[in-house]
Amino acid sequence: MAMAGLSLSACEDKLNIEPRGSISPDAVTPADTEVLLNGVYDGFQGGATSYQYLSLLTDDLSSDNLAWRATFSQHGEVDNNAIQANNLLIQYYWQGLYKGIYRANFFLQTVEKLDESTFSNPARKKEVLAEARFLRAYGYYGLVTRWGGVPILTEPTNEKVARNSEEEVWNFIVEDLKYAVENAGEFKSSFYVSKPAAKALLARVYLIRKNYAEAERLAEEVIANNKFSLSENFESVFASKENSERIFSLNSTTNDQTSLSYFLLHNSLANGQKTNGGRFELPADPSLVAAYESGDKRKDVTVQPTVYGGKDYNMVWKYRGGALTGDAWPVARVAEMYLVSAEARAEQGNLGGALDRINDLRAVRGLSDISASGLGDFELKIENERRLELAIEGFRWYDLIRTGRAIEVLPNVTNKNQLKYPIPLAEITVNELLEQNEGY
Structure with a gap:
């Protein structure tokens, strides 16, 4: 620390550098x-x-x-x-x-x-x-x-x-x-x-x-x-x-801790396949599931059957980050x-x-x-x-x-x-x- 202090005193102008963690409007540059x-x-x-x-x-x-x-x-x-x-x-x-x-x-x-x-x-x-x-x-x-x-x-x-x-x-x-x-x-x-x-x-x-x-x-x-x-x-x-x-999408990362799918996903699908986990508070409405016609490729991507507390539900399957990673909102x-x-x-x-x-x-x-x-x-x-x-x-x-x-x-x-x-x-x-x- 003493050596650092000596080196700073020799280069006093370096102390005038604007801190970059926060910046006042008047100090903003194109960079x-x-x-x-x-x-x-x-x-x-x-x-x-x-x-x-x-x-x-x-x-x-x-x-x-x-x-x-x-x-x-x-x-x-x-x-x-x-x-x-x-x-x-x-x-x-x-x-x-x-x-x-x-x-x-x-x-x-x-x-x-x-x-x-x-x-x-x-x-x-x-x-x-x-x-x-x-x-x-x-x-x-x-x-x-x-x-x-x-x-x-x-x-x-x-x-x-x-x-x-x-x-x-x-x-x-x-x-x-x-x-x-x-x-x-x-x-x-x-x-x-x-x-x-x-x-x-x-x-x-x-x-x-x-x-x-x-x-x-x-x-x-x-x-x-x-x-x-x-x-x-x-x-x-x-x-x-x-x-x-x-x-255009609003992206999220693991560090953001803003995965919307956490509230959509159950821990597993009806076939036992594990998901990334979540609290499964918001299942798909049954009327949405029933609205898909036979052969529609979108259905299995959008919703997937699951069982919770002995009851049949459908979880939203479009967003799969769960508790582990971020999702990108389209x-x-x-x-x-x-x-x-x-x-x-x-x-x-x-x-x-x-x-x-x-x-x-x-x-x-x-x-x-x-x-x-x-x-x-x-x-x-x-x-x-x-x-x-x-x-x-x-x-x-x-x-x-x-x-x-x-x-x-x-x-x-x-x-x-x-x-x-x-x-x-x-x-x-x-x-x-x-x-x-x-x-x-």
Whole structure:
């Protein structure tokens, strides 16, 4: 230590090096941007708050894809569509998304000030800004589809802010995604935001907002991209984190300790085959299992029979990390783009083209072509196709809401107030400007 002290006194200027474990905004240089950006990704992958990853499952639990078996009453409230405002799972979901958005806003505010000519690759400045804006848009997408209108924050702040309208939130999401489409880099890995990823999420948003022409255009552009293709082996889409179907995923590692499958897996399948283990709190809903037709390759990959306490169940088998390793949550897959294009075509009066796209997907999944007698018949069939293809990927709940079918399909949903989650009580307690959703 004495020798080290002597050497430091001889090189006093080395003591002025800025510590890199944390850094003030004014000290950020282009060399810091990649590390800071990783922190934004981490915020949405589960690093921002405890149990945030579990909230990814609330969409399928609110609908008829997952069921609650035991233990945590918060899951039971979601499954029964009787959520209390003090539900901790819902609180973690809200706070996790806003913490991710906070990180994105901090990054954007800091990096926008940097001169692009000081980057080793000047084009990289717009690319990293596009990645952060995509992630921010994804955060707001999670908020608006669960809560409706929420506060729009465009910079880091601890100020109390009132809710914006639902329309304003959707418009903000579109603005961010348009920027990402224009400025993000080309696809290199599904773990990072790319131009195709931005197109895929924007196509989804346009479908929801009934801008069918743009939804179809963007979905078809992604389908035409030779980086992506439907896989003949559906199991590989989930057994492997990187494959031809994944456009963007939120990755997790063993160190993250955020494996969502821990709550889905039992210790063994019905045939005795061991899994990676879990607490098996959320089995597949029997109606999901019954919805698969004979010969559908997706069924055995999505659900597997198991026996627990002498009773027959089906566990979700798409995510298999369990207690041992991390899973990658699929934010966007090319299969969804086939379904987006099909629905958008049908809503524009092109029923033949819509059937072509849905049957392209079904053929790869080992299924025969379907037909439709008209738009209404097609809408029911694509609703079912989306349920089976995208099961336990966070779509079913809002699909039923956006099509006006939730009250008709879900027995526990009897009034429109249940179509939105309650604003967490903890948030309203500290911010009197937040108005609670009706019915809570």
